[in-house]
Amino acid sequence: MIQPHRDPQQARRRDAMSILTHAATERIAACLVTIDLPPHEPARQPESGLVMVRGRIGGDGAPFNLGEASVSRAAVRLASGEVGFGYVLGRDGEKAKLIALCDALIQSGDLATEVEQKVIAPLRQERETARGQQATETAATRVDFYTLVRGEG
Template structure:
C-alpha cells in the first residue's frame, strides 16, 4: 500500500497542475473508469492565516477560494481533492485520479505516465522562475570606512 508521504506528493502534484495540462495527460491515457460523486464539487472559502517572521502572533491574511470533491469508484475506493480556485471539473478529476492511484491495478501506470511528467513540468517551471528572479537579484553590502 502507498505511504502517506507518497499520497501527499501526488495530491500536491494534481492540485498544483494547470487544468489544461492535467486533462491533456489524462486524455492520453484513454481510461474510462466508472464512478459516482459522493460529494459533488463544491466551491467555498478558506481563511488564510499568517505569522510575522513565522513565530509571531497569528493574523488573518485573507480568504481564498477552494473547490473540493469526493468520488467513489464502482470497484470500491474513494478519492478526495481540494484545489485552489473555482474549477469544479479540475477538482472532480483530481479526486478521480486520487481514487485510481490508490488501486493497485492502476497505480503504476498513473504514477509513471501522469504524476511523474506533471511533477517534472512543475519542477522545470520552478527552476525557470528561480533563474528569472536570480537574474534580477541585487546584492547590497555595506562598506565600512576606516579612520
C-alpha cells in the same frame, strides 16, 4: 520520541496531491486521456465555498483571522470502491474533480503505477522545469552590494 509508522500509500497520495494542485486543469485532463479510465461516478459534485485563513505575527505570535479564501472540493468513487478527494484554492470545480479522480486511481492497486507514470511524473517534471527557469530568471536580476570602509579614524 517514537516516529509514527508512515504508510507508503498515504505518502504516495500526499506527493501526488502536491503535484496535482500546482498543475493546470488542462494539463491534468490531457494526461488522464492517456489512461483507460475505469467506470467512476461523482461521490460529491464539485462545489465551492470559503475557508478562514489564519495567520501569525512573525510566524510564531498569536494567531489571528487573516481573511477568507475560496476553495473547491469534489469526491469521485470508482466502480471498484475506491473514493478519491480533491480540494483546490479558487473556484475551479473541474480541477477538484480531476484531482479526486487521480486520488481514487492512485488508491487502486491496478492503476496506481500507470497514474504515477503517465500523469504524476510528467506534471512533476514540468513543475521542476518551471521552477528551474524561474530560479534562472531570478538569479539574472540579482545585485550584489559591496560597502567600502574608509580608512579614517
